[in-house]
Amino acid sequence: MPGRGALSLVRREGCWLGEFTAMASPCQVLSKADRAAARRQLEAAAAEAWRIEAKFSRYRDGNVVARINAADGGPVAVDDETAGLLDFAAELYRLSGGRFDITSGVLREVWTFDGSDRLPAPSDVRRVLTRVGWNKVRWERPLLTLAPGMQIDLGGIGKEYAVDRAAALAAAISQAPCLVNFGGDLAAVGEIAEHAPWRVGIEALDAAGEACRRIDLARGGLATSGDSRRFLLKNGIRYGHVLDPRTGWPVTGAPRSVTVAADTCSEAGMLATFALLMGGDAEIFLSRQSVRYWALR
C-alpha cells in the first residue's frame, strides 16, 4: 500500500488496480477501462477520499467538524454538503429509533476497547450520557446548535459516503466496470459484467486475510460492520465496541460481523450498522427488510 498521498496503478488479471491510503484504510480502485481512464478514475477517487477525510475527520483541526465541536453551545452555519450529511444523520436517528446517533462519540471518554477487563463505572457512563442525544441538538438547516459539551462524529457514515462519491466520479469518467473499495466498503459501478462480476471475499473471523465467503458483486454497494477486533472481556462476558446511545452500554448479542449488499454503499453500510445496533435481533431485522446479508457469529 502506498504511503500517504501516493498513488499506485498496476495491471492485474483483467483490470487495472489502483491503490492509495485514506481514512486510515487501504483503498483500491479496480477498473476494466483502459490505462488512461483507469488512471483518471484513480486520481478522482483518491482526491475525493482525501477531500472528504480532510473536511469531516474529527482528527483534523480547523475543518467544519472541529468548528462544530468547539462551538460550546453556539450555532454554526454549515455548507450544503455538510447539511446533507446532517440531514442524513437526523433521518437515520429517527429511522433507528435513536439507536444510531452521531453525538454518541463522547462515550469513548469512558470506554476504551483494548481487550482488557476495565469496564467503566456505571456512574461515569451516566454522567457522559447526559451529553449524548440527537434530540438535544437543534438542527435548522443551515444552522446546527449542539448543547455545551456535545460532539458530533461522522465516522459512521463518512467512509461509505466517500465510496459512493468516488464511485460516481469514476462512473462519469468511464462506463467500463469499476469497483471502489475503501477498507472493505465497496461500490461497483459501470456496465454490468453479468457473467464476470467482481469476486469479493468476506474475511473469516479468526484468520485475518483468508476469505471465508465469496460474493459476486456485479453492481451496487457492499459494506461490512463488525466488532471482532475491538472489545473488552470481563468475567467471561464479551463487550463489543458498538455502544447503544440510549443506555451508554455495549449492544449485547450482536453478530461478530454483518455484511449487507444494497444499491449504494451508504445504504449497505447503514443497514449493516443498524443490524449490529439491533444486537441479538440483527438477523431478524435484516430478513424483515428483505436485504441480502451475511452475518457471522
Add this chain to the structure above:
Amino acid sequence: MAVTERRRKRPARRQPKLPANVAQGIAAATCSLLGSAAAAPVLAQEPPSWKLDTALLYYGEADARVQDLSLNVLARRLYTDDRTLSLGLVVDALTGASPTGAIPQDEVQTFTRPSGEAVYSVAPGELPLDDTFRDTRYAITASWEQPLGRLYTGSAGISFSTEYDYTHAGADFHLSRDFNKRNTTLSVGAALARDELDPVGGAPLPFAPMTDLGDLSSRGSGSESKDVIDLLLGVTQVINENFVVQVNYSLSDSSGYLNDPYKILSVVDPVSGAGTPRAPAAGAEGPLHEYRFESRPDTRTKHSLFAQGKYYLDGRVLDVSWRYMTDDWGIDSQTVDTRLLWPVGERSSLEPHVRFYTQTEADFYRASLVAGEPLPAFASADYRLGDFDAITAGVRYSRRLDSGNELALRLEYYRQDGDVPPEQLIGNQTSEALYPGLDAVIFEVSYAFGF
C-alpha cells in the same frame, strides 16, 4: 474463540420499535444525500457452489446397426481454497446390432446366439450382425482435487460401471506441480482398473467352434477378468499470452481376458473363399457353416504420445491435437483433432470440428480362417482391430442464456472406411464385401447450470 456471552439482567426485552420498512427509509435518505436519481438495483449473490453439466447423447449407425442413447451428468462442487468434488453419472442404453466378424456369403447363414438358447439367420450377401449386447449400462465416477501446498495439486478418483455382462471398477491418481511462475506444469498420473466379464452363455474357449443350440461344450465356466494399469506423464507449457501447449506420454498395460466373447471368424474354403458347410446334429438347430470364436493375446501394452495446442486469436480459439499410439498387437494409429471456437454475438458461439483417424491392423487381424490350415496363435475379425481411416466432422453451437446457464447442441458425422489387405483375400472374396465400414451420426444436447 470459545467465549460465552450472557445477556445482562434487564427488563423484558423490548420489541424492536422500528418503522415497518427501515430499508426503504434508508434508501430514500441515501438518495437525498447522494443527490442522484434512484440507484440501479444491486446485483450481488454468492457464486453457485454446485456446477452441473448435463448432456443427452444420441449415437446412431446406419443400416440397423448400433444405436445408443445416453444421459450424462457431471456435478462439481467447489469448496474454499480451490478444492473440488466431482461426481459423474452415465446411463447408456444400447440397441441395434453390430458385426460379429463373420463374413457375408452367397448362401443363407445361421448362427447360434451367444446365449446358446436361440438361433438367427442372415440372408445371402448380408453382413452378419448380432444384437445380443443390447443393454443398459450405468457408470458412476467420483473424484476429489485439491491444492497440496502452493505449487502442487493432487487428485484421486474412483469409477464403477455395470451392465448385464460386464463390471468395471477403477481408481486413479494425479499429481501436478507448477514451475516457472506457473508457466510450466508437470504432471504424473496412474490409474488401475479391474474389469469382470460374465458373458451370456459363458466365455467361449479360444478358437472353439460355434456349436448347436444347447451345446455348451465351447464355453468356459464362470466369468473372466481383465486388469488395466495406466501411467501418464505430462507437461503443460504457456508459450505466450495467447498460446498454451500440452504434451503427454502414456503407457497402458492390460492383462487377462482381452477377447470379445461375442466375436467370431468364418472358416472358409482355401480355393473359393466360401464358407465351409456344416450340418447341425440330428434334431438340433445350429450353424450351417463353420465358425470359430476369436482368440486374442492375454496381454496388451500401448504407448501413446499426445500433443495439444490452444491458440487465441481475436476472440477465436483454435484447438489442435495429435496423438500417436503404438502397441504390441501391431496396431499403430494417429489421430489429428482440430476445432475452432468462433464467438457469434455476445452470447453464442459456433465450433466446427474435424477429426482424422487412421490405424493399421493388429498382427492377428484376419477376415476369415482357412479350413484345413493349422490355427494361428491368435486371430480376430473384429473390424475395430482392422486397417481403417475415420473422419468425424461436425459443429457445436452453444448459447449462454439469460439465467447465465449454457445450452449447447452438437451434430457430427462419423465415418470409418477400411479394407482387408489383398493378401488376406481368399478365392472370390472382395474387400468391399468383407470390411463393414461404419457411418454414424452423433447428436448431443447439453445444458450446464449452477446452484
Add this chain to the structure above:
Amino acid sequence: MKRQYRPYLLALATLVAGSGCTSLGVEPWERDVLAKQEMQLVTAPLDAAINDHIYFSKEASSGGRGFGGGGCGCN
C-alpha cells in the same frame, strides 16, 4: 519435501529450465486470455468424456489426453 528428494526435483526442474522453457511464458498479470474458460485445455469435460467413450468403443486407441473414466463391454 524430504531432503533426499530435493536433488531429483531440482534435476527435473533443471531439465525443464534447461530445455529453454524459462524463456517461454508470461507474467502473472498477463494471464487475461489464458484465464478465460475457452482457453482451458479441456473446456467441456462432459463432451470430452462422451467422445472418449465413443471412440474407445469404435477404434483400437484410447486416451492420450488423460485417463478414460472406466472400461466397458462396448461391442
